[in-house]
Amino acid sequence: MLRLSRIMSLVGDHFIADTMKLQCEVEVINRMLPTFGMRNRGKGNRAVLSIGKHHDRSIKNNSPTIHLLICTLKDKAGCKYKADVNNLKNFLSTLRLAHRGSEIDTIPLSNLAPVKTAEVEKPKAKMVITSRKDYPLTTNFPYSLEFLQVSYCKLARVDMRMLYLRKLRKLDLSNNHIHKLPATIGDLSCLSELVLHNNHLETFSITLCSSTLQKSLQFLDLSHNRLHALPIQFCQLRELIHLKLDDNELLRLPYRIGQLTKLRFFSAARNKLPYLPCDFQKLCLENVDLFGNLFEQPSPLAPLIQLQIPMTLLEIAARATINYRIAYGPHILPAHLCQDLDLTKTCLCRRPCLNSFIQVVVNLNLHQVSHTVVLVDNMGGTEAPILCYFCSLTCYSEFLDRYHQRNR
Incomplete structure (x- = not known):
């Protein structure tokens, strides 16, 4: 992946505030080259660096984002690089003061120094922890995480530090000792997958059912817990596509389960269900597994x-x-x-x-109600x-x- 490495040197007074252009020498480094046994040229090119808005027309109703555009004599159309808005604001603010001729002592500049490894590394998007000794106690989870798995760590509760990971899309807390879910999990507005397999959950919070998870949650694994029932409000999670409830102690399914119109994969094997709710027949599934429940014999003539x-x-x-x-x-x-x-x-x-x-x-x-059906009992x-x-x-x-x- 290409990254703008550094501006080699400013030339004269060629910063144009109206069009946000800067004439300079630029070196662009491809960080993938060393993996192929190749080196960068190590030489800067004369270029014009522009800052502006860019619309991705391939995405419908996409809002513009701020990009850097580098144009050279050989590539007048230029290459675009998405800019970090906060870093760009600080950079432009300092550059503007210098352009106005402010005294160096009045400009909030730090002494030049080598950067830290974390500053040049790609933000970490994935973290997997499967041992208690690897669990971070003195450091925070990276705020850039999109996937976090913490398993086999004997967690008795959800670590509140996880709830500040606003970019999190998948949270896997399987194989722990969690008894209760905090309502603030519902503040993770990007969360589409929540895996809680093999914990000690006895209830599912009503608050979570009315949170932002209504619009984001697509995969939910509550298998191997101690659930006896799910609240009526559970069916407000209408973006659910895959729901796993196997190996609990469920005595009934949510009464309005038919409202989960996007549900395609459903399993509630090895529970204590005596029957299914009437709303179940409204579902349109790809796969259903209800093996090993305590289903009663129907009695249509005994109303x-x-x-x-x-x-x-x-x-x-x-x-x-x-x-x-x-x-x-x-x-x-x-x-x-x-x-x-x-x-x-x-x-x-x-x-x-x-x-x-x-x-x-x-x-x-x-x-x-389903294209594929796992056998309900050993009799086929x-x-x-x-x-x-x-x-x-x-x-x-x-x-x-x-x-x-x-x-x-």
Whole structure:
């Protein structure tokens, strides 16, 4: 990769403030040459150094960035180099004072000295720590990190220093002893992958579900923990593509799991799930693995009937609110009513019901929701029990008619 190494010398008074151009001698060093057994020329070229905005037209709606442009007699079109904005500001401020003829003693200049290795090295983007003895205790993690793995270090909690890594895209804290996740993980706005495999987690914070992770998190591995359930709000993480929940103690899946419309890979093998939520049939997956759960036998002819005849005013209002997509929230309705509306069930006829419904457990062939299905049991089955709801006797009767026709 090419880097602007140094400006050999300024020539006269040729700094032009309006166009941000500097006539000078420039040496450009290719740091990859030594790996091929080659040397740089070690000689500067007469050039014009310009500073300006650059639009990358290959990226739609891309905002301009500041670049350095080096033009020589042989290359009048020039080569562009992306500039660090903060360093450039300091450089230009000092250069401007010198251009105005300020006394040297009044210009905030330090004595020339060799640079430190860290100043010329490429910012570190990846760090992998797999031993407790290698864990940094007296130094901070590099702020430039985009990938951080800390495994087998017996961490009991997430190190708060990790939460200042604003460029972090993948955080792997697998194989530790973490019991709880801090809400401030949700401040990592670039985080797209979070791996928490083989820890001691018992809950997943509701706060994380409403954080910036809603827009960034695509891969989440919570396998081999101690989770019994996930909050209803978990389904607000709608950018999720890959979700791993294997080897926990889950008794149920998030009620609104069908809202994870981008989910393509889902596994919850070896849990204690008795059945799947009704919303599960809304998913469109590439791969699903539900092997080794305690699935109950379906009983479509043994319904749980909780019909209210006539319906209560609350039931009518709740159904109308969902049917007509009326906005609601704690600023409009009492909190307990909002929670009820969040738990509204959906009949097979797609109409909502709240407290007046008929509930049955039926079999769902998982091929209806996924292209590839890992066998549910050792018998080669690909069906799993799923909760179904009916908003009226009419809907349930129509279901029974179809059920009897299939089983004749």
